[in-house]
Amino acid sequence: MRNPRAFLRPLAVGAPKPSSDVPFRPSRMIHFFDPSNEKMAAKVPDIAKKVDIILGNLEDAVKTEKKEAARQGLIDIAKATDFGDTQLWTRVNSLDSPWVLDDIVTLVTEIGDKLDVIMVPKVEGAQDIHYVDRLLAQLEARAGLDRQILVHAILETAEGVANVEEIAAASPRMQGISLGPADLAASRRMKTTRVGGGHPGYIVRQDPTGEDLTTGRATYQQDLWHYTIARMVDACAMNDILPFYGPFGDIKDVVACEDQFRNAFLLGCVGAWSLHPVQIDIAKKVFSPSPEDVAHAKRVVEAMGDGSGAVMIDGKMEDDASCKQCLVMLDLAKSLAERDPDLAAAYDL
Numbered sequence: 001m002r003n004p005r006a007f008l009r010p011l012a013v014g015a016p017k018p019s020s021d022v023p024f025r026p027s028r029m030i031h032f033f034d035p036s037n038e039k040m041a042a043k044v045p046d047i048a049k050k051v052d053i054i055l056g057n058l059e060d061a062v063k064t065e066k067k068e069a070a071r072q073g074l075i076d077i078a079k080a081t082d083f084g085d086t087q088l089w090t091r092v093n094s095l096d097s098p099w100v101l102d103d104i105v106t107l108v109t110e111i112g113d114k115l116d117v118i119m120v121p122k123v124e125g126a127q128d129i130h131y132v133d134r135l136l137a138q139l140e141a142r143a144g145l146d147r148q149i150l151v152h153a154i155l156e157t158a159e160g161v162a163n164v165e166e167i168a169a170a171s172p173r174m175q176g177i178s179l180g181p182a183d184l185a186a187s188r189r190m191k192t193t194r195v196g197g198g199h200p201g202y203i204v205r206q207d208p209t210g211e212d213l214t215t216g217r218a219t220y221q222q223d224l225w226h227y228t229i230a231r232m233v234d235a236c237a238m239n240d241i242l243p244f245y246g247p248f249g250d251i252k253d254v255v256a257c258e259d260q261f262r263n264a265f266l267l268g269c270v271g272a273w274s275l276h277p278v279q280i281d282i283a284k285k286v287f288s289p290s291p292e293d294v295a296h297a298k299r300v301v302e303a304m305g306d307g308s309g310a311v312m313i314d315g316k317m318e319d320d321a322s323c324k325q326c327l328v329m330l331d332l333a334k335s336l337a338e339r340d341p342d343l344a345a346a347y348d349l
């Protein structure tokens with residue numbers, strides 16, 4: 001582990017200095033596209049205007065024979081597109097794959113000035129982040145970049161979950177972590193076949209009221225991901241980096257997608273992935289606080305003055321701690337309002 005004074009020193013001569021703060025830009029959805037798919041790629045300039053983050057995916061969901069075309073496609077799109085204040089990310093191939101070294105070297109060299117964040121899949125411990133950290137510093141120095149490219153880890157192995165706190169703290173380059181429920185399910189040998197979401201078999205059942213065990217007992221579906229998301233949120237919050245729910249693979253089930261995203265939002269995640277254009281508006285809706293919640297937060301903060309003491313609002317006690325929750329809500333609303341004129345009008349801040 002690096003000593004605290006060395007933590008913020010560049011890892012290569014001439015590399016940009018690490019920042020002590022992760023920029024908290026609006027990050028409600030990370031929209032995935034396959035840069036080797038011409039139809040998807042053609043939509044990127046328009047989609048980029050609607051999303052907070054657009055991500056060129058090079059890893060799973062890109063066919064083996066298209067890996068190099070996807071890498072080159074992302075370079076071409078990045079060079080040809082003005083992304084405005086939308087963040088450009090990529091997901092590179094996993095660190096044990098034959099493609100990742102060329103992914104990182106080529107992308108930083110060619111479009112390092114345009115890339116905000118590199119998402120690294122299947123991160124298992126701090127050692128994976130340290131490897132990417134040093135490599136990026138060397139490449140940034142060689143490319144003459146004046147700002148660091150940040151790193152986002154996907155939590156998608158049992159080992160990664162067990163080490164999530166050390167992953168979150170591994171480098172000042174860490175921007176955040178996403179849940180990868182499909183690979184994580186496989187790694188844990190969970191008996192599911194889905195990409196995120198619930199399962200009808202994962203339930204609790206009401207106690208029997210008499211001798212009859214088989215009828216009249218309600219069942220309640222439980223959330224398979226609660227433990228992992230909560231643990232990820234804590235690891236991120238304690239290190240001032242950002243937690244995200246990952247993908248929801250049942251594209252047609254927009255209702256359950258909204259539920260899964262909202263659970264993550266309420267637990268502390270700042271955003272989720274959109275795999276299909278239909279999921280962009282779901283994420284925008286869920287990860288933007290409602291105007292009612294923002295109005296309530298404003299009332300509480302105004303009534304609390306310097307934030308100490310206790311007051312009654314609408315029959316409920318408000319104090320320092322509820323005031324702090326309201327400030328979290330207002331900070332988010334303000335940063336979203338700066339980017340989104342409709343929200344600015346709705347929030348009236």
Ligand SMILES: CC(C)(COP(=O)(O)OP(=O)(O)OC[C@H]1O[C@@H](n2cnc3c(N)ncnc32)[C@H](O)[C@@H]1OP(=O)(O)O)[C@@H](O)C(=O)NCCC(=O)NCCSC(=O)C[C@](C)(O)C(=O)O
Binds near residue numbers: 033040043156
């Ligand atoms: C699901 C799929 C196959 C349905 O694709 P489709 O073509 O069948 O859908 P569609 O409804 O017919 O599409 C309508 C139009 O939208 C376009 N379109 C469709 N999607 C997009 C998109 N994302 N961005 C931009 N455009 C898109 C599509 O090309 C089409 O264009 P057209 O009208 O001109 O014909 C397709 O949406 C897709 O491939 N999405 C991305 C999938 C992906 O990135 N998966 C990897 C992330 S999840 C993951 O890796 C797991 C994780 C974390 O690692 C772990 O849990 O372990």
Ligand SMILES: [Mg+2]
Binds near residue numbers: 156183
């Ligand atoms: Mg995966």
